[in-house]
Amino acid sequence: MNLLNSLLPLSLKVESCLNLLLRVYHFFNVLSTTQVNHVFSPSQDVHSSEFRGIYNTSHTPSYLPWDTYNYCNAPHVNEAHYSRPPSTNATLIHVTLMMRHHKRTPDNLYPNENALNPAEGWDCSSFIQENHGNPSSSARVYHNAFIPSWHPFKGRLWNGNCSAGQLTKEGLDDAVQHGKDLISVYRDFLAGEGGAGVTPENIHIRTSNEDRTYQVAGALLYGMDTSTKDILWPVYVQPSNIDSLVPSYSCPAASALRAASQSTPEWKTHLLQNQDLMDRLGEMLGTKGLGAWEEWFGRADDHFFDTFASRTCHSHPLPCNPNTKQCVSEEDARRVFALGDWEYNWIWNEAPNAKLYTQLTFGVMVLELATNLRALISPHDEARDLAHHEDSHPSKVPKMRIYVGHDGSLIRLASGLGIGKQDHNGRLRWPALGSEIILEVWSTPGSLSSSALVENKGDDVLTGEGNELLVRVLHEGSPVRGLEWVPFNEMLGLLESNVPPDLYDRCQSQA
Numbered sequence: 001m002n003l004l005n006s007l008l009p010l011s012l013k014v015e016s017c018l019n020l021l022l023r024v025y026h027f028f029n030v031l032s033t034t035q036v037n038h039v040f041s042p043s044q045d046v047h048s049s050e051f052r053g054i055y056n057t058s059h060t061p062s063y064l065p066w067d068t069y070n071y072c073n074a075p076h077v078n079e080a081h082y083s084r085p086p087s088t089n090a091t092l093i094h095v096t097l098m099m100r101h102h103k104r105t106p107d108n109l110y111p112n113e114n115a116l117n118p119a120e121g122w123d124c125s126s127f128i129q130e131n132h133g134n135p136s137s138s139a140r141v142y143h144n145a146f147i148p149s150w151h152p153f154k155g156r157l158w159n160g161n162c163s164a165g166q167l168t169k170e171g172l173d174d175a176v177q178h179g180k181d182l183i184s185v186y187r188d189f190l191a192g193e194g195g196a197g198v199t200p201e202n203i204h205i206r207t208s209n210e211d212r213t214y215q216v217a218g219a220l221l222y223g224m225d226t227s228t229k230d231i232l233w234p235v236y237v238q239p240s241n242i243d244s245l246v247p248s249y250s251c252p253a254a255s256a257l258r259a260a261s262q263s264t265p266e267w268k269t270h271l272l273q274n275q276d277l278m279d280r281l282g283e284m285l286g287t288k289g290l291g292a293w294e295e296w297f298g299r300a301d302d303h304f305f306d307t308f309a310s311r312t313c314h315s316h317p318l319p320c321n322p323n324t325k326q327c328v329s330e331e332d333a334r335r336v337f338a339l340g341d342w343e344y345n346w347i348w349n350e351a352p353n354a355k356l357y358t359q360l361t362f363g364v365m366v367l368e369l370a371t372n373l374r375a376l377i378s379p380h381d382e383a384r385d386l387a388h389h390e391d392s393h394p395s396k397v398p399k400m401r402i403y404v405g406h407d408g409s410l411i412r413l414a415s416g417l418g419i420g421k422q423d424h425n426g427r428l429r430w431p432a433l434g435s436e437i438i439l440e441v442w443s444t445p446g447s448l449s450s451s452a453l454v455e456n457k458g459d460d461v462l463t464g465e466g467n468e469l470l471v472r473v474l475h476e477g478s479p480v481r482g483l484e485w486v487p488f489n490e491m492l493g494l495l496e497s498n499v500p501p502d503l504y505d506r507c508q509s510q511a
Contacts, residue, residue: 053429055337056312058103058174067478071337072103072313073174074432075476079184085472085485090442092189093469094376096369098403099436100410101216102178103171105162106310108303111286114155116319121147121159127169129211135232167212170314171433175216178434179223190399198225204398206236208246213404220402244364245405247412251507254360261351270342277335284326285319305340305430308333313433337430345427348411349420356500360507362412363499369439370495372401376441377469377488407431416498417473419480438474441488 053069054060060070067075076099084090105124110116129143145163147154157164183190183198191197198221205221207213214235221228242249261267271278281304282288293303308328311318320327348354359366376397403409410431414420417437420428469488473480486494500506 053337053432055309055333056315058170058313067476069429069432071309071430071432074100074435075478076178076181076434076436077185077438077474077477078181081477082185085440085442085470085479087442087444087470087485089445090470091444092186092440093399093443094373094397094441095186095189095400096372096403096439096441097182097400097436098405098409098413098438099178099216100407100431100433101167101171101210101212101404102174102219102434103168103313104212104310104433105164105166105168105314106307107165108306109156109164110307110319111290112155113157114159115322116285117158118317119159122162122168122314122316123160124162124166124168127167127172129166129215131211165210165212167215168314171212172215172219174434175219176223179220181223182220183224186400192399198228200231200233201396202399203402204236204400205233205402205404206238206245207404208243208248208406208409209237209240210406213406217402217404220404244362244368245403245409247361247365247408249364249507251360253507253509254357256510257353257357257360258347261347261353261357264351266346266351270339270346274335274339277332281328281332281336284321284324284328304336308336341429344411344430345420348415349428354415358412358415359498359500360503362409362416363503365409365412366416366495366498367503370492370499373439373441373471373488373492373495407435410435410437413437414475417480417483417494419473419475419483432476435476436474439491440472440474442470442472444468444470 053071054064055071058070058073060066060068060073060075066081069075105122114121124145130140131143132138132141143163145161145166147157147159147161162168187197190202196202203221205217207217214237217235218233221233238244240248279288282290282293287293308318310316312333318328318330318333346354348358351357407430411428414428414431414437419437420426471483471486471488471491473483473486
């Protein structure tokens with residue numbers, strides 16, 4: 001009996017190890033299997049271990065790590081996996097969050113889009129898109145897309161009642177859950193001593209001019225606090241011709257740099273090596289001879305990547321040619337997803353002119369981020385006026401700023417912060433739907449208190465001995481290596497280094 005008792009702990013350890021090995025085997029078996037229900041494992045080389053991820057469900061299977069790349073619904077901060085920074089005495093005083101919108105219909109359409117979709121098409125009837133003027137003097141009207149059977153151009157769009165690039169009900173639901181996860185982490189911070197919580201005074205929101213971004217903003221707020229449905233909440237936008245969040249302002253110099261990066265030997269080799277796939281997809285889907293499709297992503301468009309991923313994320317089949325019955329295979333989709341990752345990493349991270357290209361196209365947005373942070377410590381300078389000239393409560397700095405943008409917004413911010421460099425998180429990937437980057441500002445003992453900063457009492461808090469603010473950067477829910485605990489001034493310096501002097505003049509120059 002004594003011998004049996006002594007062996008029992010050993011047997012339990014062996015059983016535990018076997019269970020762990022079984023889970024590891026199952027994990028890698030799933031990633032390497034081509035016929036799977038939830039996981040695509042795309043890579044530049046489909047047999048390599050790079051660029052694996054999920055492309056056809058918003059719900060990462062429980063047997064995979066929570067932060068597995070999920071294009072349909074990116075990992076983000078949540079209570080279960082969030083941890084405070086190592087300094088136990090630090091106090092959170094400000095949060096800036098930039099995110100991509102959630103799931104939508106394809107934004108790029110085939111010449112004969114209708115024939116490449118199931119007969120039922122896309123259904124958006126469960127998602128009412130209200131859009132009206134002042135509620136006190138306007139009916140509550142809403143968009144309701146319809147495609148008449150008699151329309152001469154009906155072949156250009158699927159059947160059903162969804163427009164191209166429209167946020168779907170599934171995307172709205174993901175955004176609501178995103179808001180629930182966000183408040184699970186920052187509830188106490190937003191409440192503070194006064195218990196204000198989720199209010200327009202505490203949270204400043206800016207989006208692009210696209211419907212889907214401010215719809216995501218509304219769903220995010222509802223997830224954070226359902227009572228927000230009864231609040232008239234300002235969502236700030238910039239005019240589309242100068243919007244820095246997309247970005248959509250004209251910059252001929254940046255366009256020239258982009259063209260140069262896609263004229264390099266690396267880019268040409270990349271296209272040549274995958275010409276077989278491009279030709280086959282072009283013949284199958286009717287895009288052969290169309291420049292924008294044959295340049296792949298050469299005009300900042302998603303094209304094949306978008307049309308495949310938007311389908312798989314909504315459990316729609318990959319497109320098939322109605323005449324030849326040829327269909328895009330999962331292997332084709334894996335290659336396209338991997339090629340999209342390679343191209344995004346090349347354009348914004350590895351190309352010789354990637355840094356300047358990012359600075360010219362996103363410098364205005366980064367200037368806004370830096371201006372907002374500087375306003376935390378300089379209550380009387382021009383930065384504060386720039387940061388709050390439109391706020392409903394100009395006497396206070398918002399505790400949280402939320403930006404809802406696009407994949408182009410997230411890839412540029414990630415590049416500017418250096419997240420794609422080897423000393424941080426390695427190469428960049430196509431920003432997933434719901435992808436987020438968060439900048440948390442923390443005060444440490446000896447620095448100005450949280451309440452004093454929010455009320456803007458006192459002078460520059462970085463000058464006194466022992467007074468220090470620090471910034472932590474999180475990307476898709478996890479701290480970024482090398483940016484886990486950065487002195488405030490260093491973060492300001494990093495941001496401002498991405499704002500070229502004389503930005504407007506530099507943009508208008510082709511030199």
